[in-house]
Amino acid sequence: MARGSLARATAIGIAATLALTACGGNGGGTGGGNEAGSKKLTISTDLPLQGTSATLSDSTNKMIQLYLDQVGNKAGDYEITLKTYDDATAAKGNWDDAACAKNATDHVANTNEVAVMGTFNSGCTKIEVPTLNQDSDGPMLIVSHSNTNPGLTKAWETGEPNKYYPTSTRNFARIVTTDDYQGQAAAAFAYNDLKVKKAYVLNDNQTYGLGVAKSFAEAASKLGIEVVGQQSWDAKQPNYTALFQSVKASGADMVYLGGSYESNGGQLVKDKVSVLGANDGSIKLLAPDGFSGFPDLLKLPQSAGMNITFAGLTQEQLIKDGGAGAKLLAAYKAKYGKDPEGSYPLYGVAAVQVILAAIAKSDGTRKSVNDAVFTGGGIAIPADQSVTGREVKIDPSTGDTTARDITVEVVKDGQETFVKTQSVQ
Known part of the structure; x- marks a missing residue:
C-alpha cells in the first residue's frame, strides 16, 4: 500500500488534471467571492463539530486538509484555503436549526469564500441552500458528501425541490445517491x-x-x-x-x-x-x-x-480495490496513526474534488463556480482520479450523481x- 511520496504524487497528478480542465482561472471576477485580480479563494466545510458526530466530522476535516496539502492547496490557477464551520451546539449535541441558518449567512458574508462542502445532515442543508441560492453574487455552490434525502433534488414532499431554489437556479450537488x-x-x-x-x-x-x-x-x-x-x-x-x-x-x-x-x-x-x-x-x-x-x-x-x-463504498472496499482512495487512506494513517472514522471522510474529499474541478473551470467568482457544475457538461471526476474509486459525475440538471452504490x-x-x-x- 502506497504511502508518503507516492500518495503525494498521485494527489498532485489529480490536481494537475483538474487544472487542465480550467477554461477561466485568470482571477478577473469583480464579485461573488473574489476580489478583482485575486487568486486566493476560500472553500469551507459545514459539519457538526460537537456531539455524537464530532469525531466523524473531525476525521472529515483532517482528511480534506490532508488532500488539499497534497495537491498544493491549488485548483487551476487559484490558491485555496479551507475554513471550517460548526453547525452543531453543545446544548443539542447535534446539528441545530439556528446554527445552520447562521452559518448560511456567514458563508455569504465571507467575501472570499466560493463554495461549501456539506452539510452532513439533510435537514441542515435544507435550511442553508435557499440562503446560498439567493446570494446576490451567486448562487453559491454547496456540495454534500452525505445528504441522501431525495427532496433536495427531486420531487418528494410538497413543494420539493423547487422551494429550496428561489432563483430557479440549482446550487446544491451531492456525490452519494438518494x-x-x-x-x-x-x-x-x-x-x-x-x-x-x-x-x-x-x-x-x-x-x-x-x-x-x-x-x-x-x-x-x-x-x-x-x-x-x-x-x-x-x-x-x-x-x-x-x-x-x-x-x-x-x-x-x-x-x-x-x-x-x-x-x-x-x-x-x-x-x-x-x-x-x-x-x-x-x-x-x-x-x-x-x-x-x-x-x-x-x-x-x-x-x-x-x-x-x-450510500457508497466503504474504506474496506476501497483499500482492497487500491487506487486514489486507498493511497489517501494510507497517507491519513501514516500522519495520524489511525484510520479516519467511518467512510464519510473520504466522501468529503470526493465532494471537494468536485468543488476544486469547478473552481478550475471558473473565473474565480461564486456564480462562475456554480455555473461550472450546473451548465454545459457539468463536472465529472474520472474513476482513476476519484477517491471513491468510481467516476463521480454530477448531472447538471439536478445536482445528483450518477453513481448508485449501496x-x-x-x-x-x-x-x-x-x-x-x-x-x-
Whole structure:
C-alpha cells in the first residue's frame, strides 16, 4: 500500500488534471467571492463539530486538509484555503436549526469564500441552500458528501425541490445517491438475504429519517414484506422498552431504524436487544447510513449483528480495490496513526474534488463556480482520479450523481464489516 511520496504524487497528478480542465482561472471576477485580480479563494466545510458526530466530522476535516496539502492547496490557477464551520451546539449535541441558518449567512458574508462542502445532515442543508441560492453574487455552490434525502433534488414532499431554489437556479450537488435508492437496496437485502416476512419500521421524525423510512416501507411492501407497524421514536426518551414491546406484539421478524444514531440511537439499539433479542437472532435489525461511522455505537455489545446500509463504498472496499482512495487512506494513517472514522471522510474529499474541478473551470467568482457544475457538461471526476474509486459525475440538471452504490455491512467484533454491494435500478 502506497504511502508518503507516492500518495503525494498521485494527489498532485489529480490536481494537475483538474487544472487542465480550467477554461477561466485568470482571477478577473469583480464579485461573488473574489476580489478583482485575486487568486486566493476560500472553500469551507459545514459539519457538526460537537456531539455524537464530532469525531466523524473531525476525521472529515483532517482528511480534506490532508488532500488539499497534497495537491498544493491549488485548483487551476487559484490558491485555496479551507475554513471550517460548526453547525452543531453543545446544548443539542447535534446539528441545530439556528446554527445552520447562521452559518448560511456567514458563508455569504465571507467575501472570499466560493463554495461549501456539506452539510452532513439533510435537514441542515435544507435550511442553508435557499440562503446560498439567493446570494446576490451567486448562487453559491454547496456540495454534500452525505445528504441522501431525495427532496433536495427531486420531487418528494410538497413543494420539493423547487422551494429550496428561489432563483430557479440549482446550487446544491451531492456525490452519494438518494434514499429512494437506499431504501430499495435495504428492502431487497431484507427480502432476499435476511428472508424477512414482517417488518416494523421506525423513524426519528427528522428529515432524513422520515425519508429513508418511507422509501424502505414502500419498497418492502412491493417485494412482499408485510409492514406490520410504523412509528416514530422520541430522541428525548430515557428508554424504548414499551416501544419494542409493541414491536414484539406485532409479530415482526425485523426492525428497520429509519433515522440517525444521533437521535439517541445507542439507547434504541440497547433496548431492541433487551426486549427482542440479538440482532442476528429471530428478530433482525437493519439501519441506514445514519447509523454508519459512529465509534460509540460500535463499542456497544448490543450493536453486534445489526446490518447497516451505506450510500457508497466503504474504506474496506476501497483499500482492497487500491487506487486514489486507498493511497489517501494510507497517507491519513501514516500522519495520524489511525484510520479516519467511518467512510464519510473520504466522501468529503470526493465532494471537494468536485468543488476544486469547478473552481478550475471558473473565473474565480461564486456564480462562475456554480455555473461550472450546473451548465454545459457539468463536472465529472474520472474513476482513476476519484477517491471513491468510481467516476463521480454530477448531472447538471439536478445536482445528483450518477453513481448508485449501496453497501451492506454487519457489525462484527466492534467493526462495520463488508457483506455485499446491493445493486439498485
